[in-house]
Amino acid sequence: MLYTARQERYESMTYNRCGKSGLKLSAISLGLWHNFGGIDKYENGRAMVRRAFDLGITHFDLANNYGPPPGSAEESFGRMLKDDLSPYRDELIISTKAGYYMWPGPYGEWGSKKSLVSSLDQSLKRMGVDYVDIFYHHRPDPDTPLEETMAALDMIVRQGKALYVGISNYRPEQTREASRILKQLGTPCVIHQPNYSMMSRWIEDGLQEVLEEEGIGSIVFSPLEKGILTDRYLNGITSDSRAAGPSVFLRPEDISETRLAKVKELNKLALERGQKLSQMALAWVLRGGRVTSALIGASKVEQIEDAVGALANASFSQDELDRIEYILK
Template identity: 55%
Template sequence: MSHGPTELTYTADPARYENATFRRTGRSGLDLPAFSFGLWQKFGTDYPFETQREIIRHAFDLGITHFDNADRYGPPHRAAQQNFGRVLAKDLAPHRDELILSTKAGNPIGPSPYLKGGSRKSLLGSLDHSLRDLGVDYVDIFYHHSPDESTPLEETVSGLVSAVRSGKALYVGISNYLPDRAHAIAEELAAEGVPLLIHQPRYSIFDRRIEQNGLLETADRDGFGLIVYSPLAQGLLTDKYLEEIPDGARAVNSTFLRPDVIDDTYRQRARELNKLAESRGQSLAQLALQWVLRRPQVTSALIGASSTWQLDHNVAALDFPELTDDELALVDEHGVHGTGLGL
């Protein structure tokens, strides 16, 4: 098959693993990169495909092997999976055995009762659709995206177990579960011989719920890893909002970050954290990423990017010395839980 004159053939960087950092996921045998790439935002039809393609390829060249998706990601729903599937077909297909692909089901993607929740119908129907979106025979990790207390836990477990036994998923995970329900599903999955690999909670300097509610201890007890999302608190843990909200910033048009949380209290705390970061020769974003990865229960942190520069910058967080006890105390002083969350 001949390529058109404008089509570029991608060759992966042969040195991509030389400086890559991998961490073991709980008590499993699976290693994940310290930074995983999330397609939650900016991978729908509202951003240029060629930019998305460039960023995904660059991530792989940096040794980021894990790409995290969901049926809900877009807009519209499923678009992020379809866009990633296009990049996989064009560029990354020869490296499928080096990739960890994950997807999720359970958050609403339409008005039908079968397009949400934790039933076998919802989970397994979504998984089949996601495999078609991605153009693959299996995903490495299949998540239940959010707990569904209206469905018996046993049924959700049976759906996840079926996904593995059918060969359509290698591992299963959960997201946004509180510790008691996470422990309950971990026990039920273990009894079926399909251990819970991983849990995906929100965690950042400004959102410390997993420190307070016991999820860290649950992960230790049940042997699953944690992969944390929103480690930069939707941009609040960057230097973007230290003065005023810039034109075109996420806070102007995002459903996940409201302008009213960017107040004087937030700015005072963020500026102090920024000073600490500067004293270490790094950015506030790099400090925030390094901070979430300091915990042994945290296998990986999910990062997104709107440019290859941003990706390089975030991955460089791994290059700085460990945070000292005094520096961690300063983070605790100024990184007050609930800042920017409306809690």
């Protein structure tokens, strides 16, 4: 059946300006890192993307190597564009990245001009689009001069292959220098994508100040700390959870008894607020307006609905913030 987007999709979503740019992002964005690859059920991924858009999520975040297998998430998303979302392309913010390992040889990863340009050309073909809205350098390259990497991003914008550029996983001083170079070239860095959650707070040690000074927005990944900041592990590790499987991203030791006790206390506070723990965790990273968007992953439609539901109670009293600090100390 032909997909028609929900008419009320923009009524309940919050849209935040990205730094000092004209770009606005939905407060909740959908990442296609897992569950959208060639090994996953296409119709499930399709249902999630459609529901996300119906709820006002306009930003869909990919990378060249998302899958598995690498590249297949972009292929799946390209198919979803063709099947459902092509009439709405001008309402979408599509991003992709390059920098992690994608293909053999010296240009299949890192940050050379050869690598970034080749990778984006491949990504555009996989998705069947002429341009992406945001193109990121996915991680700093210790061996390629930063000037070369940033010049590649500038060239990509001038070629019309991306509207905006960003960086991911850059530390504060690297971010400041990358921003300086890009401003000099005339293509400012508009966004940074770091990890951030109640339990992983390194961006508070200087990066957020740099982003504010440079006028750069931020979209944070892993705001639920790989699922730990949900109600999934309140009773320990279940047989169907990610931690019980072969995941290299979430290990049983990541959910220690000490950590689990903190999660249970946070869950009590969330329930007092009339929220799920996951919703409180998303609202927390968005508090105060320093984060532009929270990037979620999902394996089913209900998780996307829950995430958007976090925006219904996105403010915190000082007492609640103090309780969170006390629990996590």
